[in-house]
Amino acid sequence: MISLPVLTLLIALPTAGALLLVVMRKREHQAKYVALGLALVELLLASWTWTAAGNPAPAGAPPGFFLFEDFSWIDSFGIRFTLGMDGISLLLVLMTALLTIIAMLASWRDIQQRTVLHYALLLLMESSLVGVFLALDLFLFYLFWEMMLLPMFFLIGIYGHGRRIYSAVKFFVVTLAGSLLMLLAIIGLYLIHGSETGVYTFSFASLLGTSLGPSVGLWLYGAFLLSFAIKFPLVPVHTWLPDAHTDASTAGSIDLAGLLLKTGAYGLIRFGYPLFPEAARTLTPLLLISAVTGILYGSWIAFAQKDMKRLVAYSSIGHMGFVALGIAAWTPVALSGAVLQMVSHGVTTSALFAMVGMMASRTDTREISAYGGLWGKVPVLSSFFLLFAMASAGLPGLNNFVGEFLILTGAYPVARTAAILAFLGLVLSLVYTIWLVQQLLFQEERRAMPMVDASSREVLLLTILAVGVFFIGLHPGPLLEVMALPIEILTGGAR
Amino acid sequence: MIVPLSHLLLLASILFALGVVCVLSWRSNVIMVLVGIEIMLNAAVLVFVAGSYQWGMADGQVFALMIIAMTSAEVSLALAMVVYLHQRRKTVDVDAFRELRDR
Amino acid sequence: MKTALTLIVLLPLLGAVGSILLGRLLPRRVVEILACGMVWGSFAAGLCAASIYTGPVVVELGSWISSFTFTAPISLMLDPLSLSLILMISFVCGLIHLYSIGYMAGDSDYVRFFALLNLFTGAMLLLVLAENLLLLYLGWEGVGFCSYALIGFWYKETKNATAGRKAFIVTRIGDIGLALGVVWMFKLFHTFSIPELNQAGQTHPGVGMGVITALGLLLLVGAMGKSAQAPLMVWLPDAMAGPTPVSAQIHAATMVTAGVYLLMRMFPLIGVSTVVVGAIAVTGAFTAFYGATCALAERDLKRILAYSTLSQIGYMMLAVGSGAITAATFHLIVHAFFKALLFLGAGCVINALHHEQDIFRMGGLRRTLPWVFWPFLAGALCLAGVPPTGGFFSKESILTAVYMQGGMFYGALYLVGTFTVLLTVIYTLRMVFLVFGKSRSSQAGSPAEKNIPVQPLPRIMEITLFPLALLALFGGVAGSVLASFLAPLNEQAAYSPHATEGILQGVASLVVLAGIVIAWLTYGHGHRWRERRLAAAARPPTRLVAFLQAGWYFDTLYAWLFIRPYTRLATFLWQRVDEGMIDDSLDWTAAQVGRGGQFFGRWGKGRLSLYMLSLVAGATIMIGWFAWEVL
Numbered sequence A: 001m002i003s004l005p006v007l008t009l010l011i012a013l014p015t016a017g018a019l020l021l022v023v024m025r026k027r028e029h030q031a032k033y034v035a036l037g038l039a040l041v042e043l044l045l046a047s048w049t050w051t052a053a054g055n056p057a058p059a060g061a062p063p064g065f066f067l068f069e070d071f072s073w074i075d076s077f078g079i080r081f082t083l084g085m086d087g088i089s090l091l092l093v094l095m096t097a098l099l100t101i102i103a104m105l106a107s108w109r110d111i112q113q114r115t116v117l118h119y120a121l122l123l124l125m126e127s128s129l130v131g132v133f134l135a136l137d138l139f140l141f142y143l144f145w146e147m148m149l150l151p152m153f154f155l156i157g158i159y160g161h162g163r164r165i166y167s168a169v170k171f172f173v174v175t176l177a178g179s180l181l182m183l184l185a186i187i188g189l190y191l192i193h194g195s196e197t198g199v200y201t202f203s204f205a206s207l208l209g210t211s212l213g214p215s216v217g218l219w220l221y222g223a224f225l226l227s228f229a230i231k232f233p234l235v236p237v238h239t240w241l242p243d244a245h246t247d248a249s250t251a252g253s254i255d256l257a258g259l260l261l262k263t264g265a266y267g268l269i270r271f272g273y274p275l276f277p278e279a280a281r282t283l284t285p286l287l288l289i290s291a292v293t294g295i296l297y298g299s300w301i302a303f304a305q306k307d308m309k310r311l312v313a314y315s316s317i318g319h320m321g322f323v324a325l326g327i328a329a330w331t332p333v334a335l336s337g338a339v340l341q342m343v344s345h346g347v348t349t350s351a352l353f354a355m356v357g358m359m360a361s362r363t364d365t366r367e368i369s370a371y372g373g374l375w376g377k378v379p380v381l382s383s384f385f386l387l388f389a390m391a392s393a394g395l396p397g398l399n400n401f402v403g404e405f406l407i408l409t410g411a412y413p414v415a416r417t418a419a420i421l422a423f424l425g426l427v428l429s430l431v432y433t434i435w436l437v438q439q440l441l442f443q444e445e446r447r448a449m450p451m452v453d454a455s456s457r458e459v460l461l462l463t464i465l466a467v468g469v470f471f472i473g474l475h476p477g478p479l480l481e482v483m484a485l486p487i488e489i490l491t492g493g494a495r
Numbered sequence B: 001m002i003v004p005l006s007h008l009l010l011l012a013s014i015l016f017a018l019g020v021v022c023v024l025s026w027r028s029n030v031i032m033v034l035v036g037i038e039i040m041l042n043a044a045v046l047v048f049v050a051g052s053y054q055w056g057m058a059d060g061q062v063f064a065l066m067i068i069a070m071t072s073a074e075v076s077l078a079l080a081m082v083v084y085l086h087q088r089r090k091t092v093d094v095d096a097f098r099e100l101r102d103r
Numbered sequence C: 001m002k003t004a005l006t007l008i009v010l011l012p013l014l015g016a017v018g019s020i021l022l023g024r025l026l027p028r029r030v031v032e033i034l035a036c037g038m039v040w041g042s043f044a045a046g047l048c049a050a051s052i053y054t055g056p057v058v059v060e061l062g063s064w065i066s067s068f069t070f071t072a073p074i075s076l077m078l079d080p081l082s083l084s085l086i087l088m089i090s091f092v093c094g095l096i097h098l099y100s101i102g103y104m105a106g107d108s109d110y111v112r113f114f115a116l117l118n119l120f121t122g123a124m125l126l127l128v129l130a131e132n133l134l135l136l137y138l139g140w141e142g143v144g145f146c147s148y149a150l151i152g153f154w155y156k157e158t159k160n161a162t163a164g165r166k167a168f169i170v171t172r173i174g175d176i177g178l179a180l181g182v183v184w185m186f187k188l189f190h191t192f193s194i195p196e197l198n199q200a201g202q203t204h205p206g207v208g209m210g211v212i213t214a215l216g217l218l219l220l221v222g223a224m225g226k227s228a229q230a231p232l233m234v235w236l237p238d239a240m241a242g243p244t245p246v247s248a249q250i251h252a253a254t255m256v257t258a259g260v261y262l263l264m265r266m267f268p269l270i271g272v273s274t275v276v277v278g279a280i281a282v283t284g285a286f287t288a289f290y291g292a293t294c295a296l297a298e299r300d301l302k303r304i305l306a307y308s309t310l311s312q313i314g315y316m317m318l319a320v321g322s323g324a325i326t327a328a329t330f331h332l333i334v335h336a337f338f339k340a341l342l343f344l345g346a347g348c349v350i351n352a353l354h355h356e357q358d359i360f361r362m363g364g365l366r367r368t369l370p371w372v373f374w375p376f377l378a379g380a381l382c383l384a385g386v387p388p389t390g391g392f393f394s395k396e397s398i399l400t401a402v403y404m405q406g407g408m409f410y411g412a413l414y415l416v417g418t419f420t421v422l423l424t425v426i427y428t429l430r431m432v433f434l435v436f437g438k439s440r441s442s443q444a445g446s447p448a449e450k451n452i453p454v455q456p457l458p459r460i461m462e463i464t465l466f467p468l469a470l471l472a473l474f475g476g477v478a479g480s481v482l483a484s485f486l487a488p489l490n491e492q493a494a495y496s497p498h499a500t501e502g503i504l505q506g507v508a509s510l511v512v513l514a515g516i517v518i519a520w521l522t523y524g525h526g527h528r529w530r531e532r533r534l535a536a537a538a539r540p541p542t543r544l545v546a547f548l549q550a551g552w553y554f555d556t557l558y559a560w561l562f563i564r565p566y567t568r569l570a571t572f573l574w575q576r577v578d579e580g581m582i583d584d585s586l587d588w589t590a591a592q593v594g595r596g597g598q599f600f601g602r603w604g605k606g607r608l609s610l611y612m613l614s615l616v617a618g619a620t621i622m623i624g625w626f627a628w629e630v631l
Helices: A008-025 A027-050 A087-106 A115-134 A137-148 A149-159 A166-198 A214-231 A240-248 A251-276 A276-303 A308-329 A332-363 A381-391 A399-411 A414-439 A456-474 A477-490 B005-025 B030-055 B058-090 C001-023 C028-051 C082-103 C110-129 C131-150 C158-189 C193-205 C210-226 C237-243 C244-253 C255-265 C273-295 C301-320 C325-353 C370-384 C390-405 C409-436 C459-463 C463-472 C475-489 C498-522 C528-538 C543-549 C554-604 C608-630
Strands: A068-072 A080-085 C057-067 C070-078
Touching: A008 A027, A008 A068, A008 A080, A008 A115, A008 C237, A027 A087, A080 A087, A080 A115, A080 A137, A080 C193, A087 A115, A087 A332, A087 A456, A087 C370, A115 A137, A115 A149, A115 A251, A115 A456, A137 A149, A137 A166, A137 A251, A137 C193, A149 A166, A149 A251, A166 A214, A166 A240, A166 C554, A214 A251, A214 A276, A214 A477, A240 A251, A240 A308, A240 A381, A240 C370, A251 A276, A251 A332, A251 A477, A276 A308, A276 A414, A308 A332, A308 A399, A308 A414, A332 A381, A332 A399, A332 A414, A332 A456, A332 A477, A332 C057, A381 A399, A381 A414, A381 A456, A399 A414, A399 A456, A399 C057, A414 C158, A477 C057, B005 B030, B005 C608, B030 B058, C001 C028, C001 C057, C001 C070, C001 C110, C001 C131, C028 C082, C028 C110, C028 C463, C057 C082, C057 C131, C057 C193, C057 C463, C070 C082, C070 C110, C070 C131, C082 C110, C082 C255, C082 C325, C082 C459, C082 C463, C110 C131, C110 C244, C110 C255, C131 C158, C131 C193, C131 C210, C131 C237, C131 C244, C131 C255, C158 C193, C158 C210, C158 C237, C210 C255, C237 C244, C237 C301, C244 C255, C244 C301, C244 C325, C255 C301, C255 C325, C273 C301, C273 C409, C301 C325, C301 C390, C301 C409, C325 C390, C325 C459, C325 C463, C325 C475, C370 C390, C370 C409, C370 C498, C390 C409, C390 C463, C390 C498, C409 C498, C463 C475, C498 C528, C554 C608
Parallel strands: none
Antiparallel strands: A068 A080, C057 C070
16 A cells, blocks of 8 residues: 555556557447546545645655655656655645546536547546646646646637637647747756756755845746746736636636636746845745736726626635735745645635536536526526535635635734725625626526526535535635644745 | 969859849849849859869869750759740749749 | 534524525515514524523534545534624524514515525624634625625615625735735644744744734725625625615615624734734724714715715724724624614615615604604714713723823724714714704605604614614713623723723714714704705805715725726627737738648649649659769
8 A cells, every 4th residue: 555656656646547548539428428437536546645734755755745645767868757645735626537537527418529629638637637736847848838838729729619719729839938938937947946956856845945146036926927928827927827717618717717717827836936035035025016906906807897708707716816815925824724725625616617618518508698697597507506606705614715824814913005905806806796696596587488497416526615615615624634744844944 | 373373263253243244133033033044153163273274184174064054054044944834824833833842 | 612612603504505495485574474484583592502601612423525624614603702793693683684674674685595595694603603714715705795686685776786796806815815814824833723823923933013014904905895894895785776685784784894893813824913903903093084084974874874884983093003803793783773773774764764874855744643753862972972972981991092002093093983973973973863863954855844744663673673673872880891702802002091091082072973963953953054954055066075975085086096906807808808819929920821721732733734743843853863863
């Protein structure tokens, strides 16, 4: 059991599944179940790693990582296949496994053509996402980072609607542009470290102590920050998001909003700040401005939207702004809030996108003004929608509140103005959420549209997410505990 | 040597330049391009002959004869192709034949 | 004690969960009995806790959020203030649950109603019993959500849903003040626990009066939102769109008092700042006056009661602002009784008249609904503060406390408060006379006069009125008991000698008497002025009346100042900035890159002439370079 390379397995299993699906591509019906089964196995595997959470770091692992695997790969360049899991990556990997299942369930009946490819792409996404969250070698991290783009590109471009090609290309090119700068920075770091110590390596643990001149550090960190900022997304490099989210299929949106956005935040926490502490400190005001702008601006624009999906997309910008605020503050409480908010937002926004997808598939329209009075027509769906909407608005007792409040409490001592402005975000997020709820669920029915209430599959996936919402909202203890050690190490135990 | 080598090389360069100018100025006309190429080849022949005369070896003369022979063959083939292309397209404009371009 | 406290909060919450999950599967009666039973069980648990109560106690049930220095345990605290409040809350809510069985008898959506009502009760009890501010905030927002859902209960009509939305958003604006205050307090004192905060304020180094003042003002903003005080009071009149039991429970007895409760709770911390205390007093006095003036011109029965609630809570705030916590609590409890009574009575009236809510179309109900009239009259007398009802003593103790503070500032507030008493009497009796009194001519359009049969009322609706009436009337007796019980909280109120108190009581009684006379003359049965009033009501309102009816045009002001710019800016930011500037610049860059690519692409298009030119050019450059190098 101990010698089983769990982390590698976590990455390899979905890819193997995707290949298996390719073999099975003629038998669509079985392929779906195989994909779902594999995703479940992945979830079980990820859950099992939780039991190892309390263990001390294995030999050779950086502090805080309770699972660690290191294989030699391309030694001539100093590239090794290094994977490590600590509390933060555990939560994110778990979320990845869960949301992949949700994405599959949500799109079970929606995809009628090229079905097998769709599920194979979802599995590949899962693989690359888990790789991003586990990689501890900068080259390997970059590899998985880029690998994320391809399945998502196809998910948007093939299975989406509206201006899907445009959105897919925009997403791909914008993200790639940022990532290439990050690649340059990685190579730069590699060379600087090599010229200083004589050891040329891409390993994260080794590169940690590299001493960089102030301007050099600033440039390198800036490149990293840009790449992560595009993924967050932070204003003003956020404009790929509304299009990508709106035009993607339901599963694509779930993966995109629930998981892809978190990779930017994760990268900043894992690599950005530890590798370039002084530069990060210097650029903190920039990050704060961006975060607060995202919160206020994103929420404000969400209110003006006519398309349901676009509204939820802009709300994601607002919520990720909170995460950015928490990271920028870099205190233990704020960072805990940021990581927790990443998980909460993943659950909530996936739920909202899933529900929007459910409604759109029943009525063929995403225009808000076409709906009304859903509460009377589809009570089960409506109750779930109200729940997730209230979670998104930060109602205490539900998940988003805990993360947001931790962030605000942690950020206030170190970034007072930013935190005060972020409080306004609480009102703004309520304004658009409650407007959406009123337009959809309450009021008179605007257009006569027959609707069927939730099927048992839909109830299942919504219940899973609702349980998540309540669990994080009322009993976040286990999650906060598991991330406490890495956060303490990252922030140096500062107050 | 009747004339210094440098004179010969200068004449050859001028001839070559003239050939280049011919190609460039009428670069849209296939026949003129072929004429220009001929002139450039002749300039090369001149250099070969000059070299053979300078060092008293027959290699240059032999090579000059080879070039003349090859050129005749080449020109006849080229002109044959030009006649064929003209039959197909009714034009001798270089740019009219672009089927092998990258799209 | 731990079990009792846990049950107090847990039972209604379990009731809510049970209704949500199983409500549709169980028969109607079972759901109703479950809902009521949970609240009464909570009351019983409260009585248990009261019987074994020996002194303030804190009970920790578990951990909610714990991250590094941020700890918010699930702790409940019982002290005189919370004990008296939870008994009042569970009792009044219990009665209202019973009333609702009758009121909602014709509605098929009862599961949602009772679930939300239970959820609300649980959240409110949690709010009152919370030992730390984060748990209080949980209850605070919980009641806000339930209020939103219940105001918009009959959601098919847009105006109901909009009223709920307005309430939620306005209270959320206030909540930011509270949240900011909580976060700031955490930064200073590193704790959320209320007892610790209250003690820390006095002794903490580096925390000056300015900081305390700011904290107090932030909490005041939070209270303004929740308790509908100026300038965040605009949501309460519109909230009357909800069913009447909701108005009674949430917007009279419990949720709107949460703000006052918050200030009372945190008074040891923020009360040291005279600016804060003065601000609270001014807010209260102004709102009291505002509410009374608007109620005077209002025609809708429930809206009159809503403005009256604003006004009375203003009195409670005024009391807190004069340091008289006991008086505030006393008034809070008595007000809960008589206001709930008035609302429930109004519900009876409205139901009986087929959902007519304009008082100028009512009349003569004294004969037709006697079981409603007498309790309603009792409640009205309490509201008016007629001696010797409970309302008189509570209001009077507030005014005494204000007077005893002394100085010009409090003197002015005393005058405002007393004048508002006059107005209160007038509008209350106006309401009673117009609704229940008989009119001489048959011009009045009340169905009773025209012999249209009145809808019979479920018995239970009328029965529940009586306990409230008794409590309201004889609450005066309880006053002194309460005073001694709550004494530990009352450090700041000035001691009033008996002589002064007697004089002030006399003054108050005179004012009340004057008000009764005025109201009797203007609206009483058989007087000419009543006919004139009724005739005037049939015409379009005068400017003053329109001003008061529109709530001093605050709604219009806010729409012009905040709502319209907000909506316009949202669209502007979306279309002009986000799509116009940022996104378009991205598209423009992409287009430029595309054009550049096309431009360079022309090199490989198959034009032989260009190839030759390039070849020659390249060769020239290379040769030139080499020549340069060599020479």
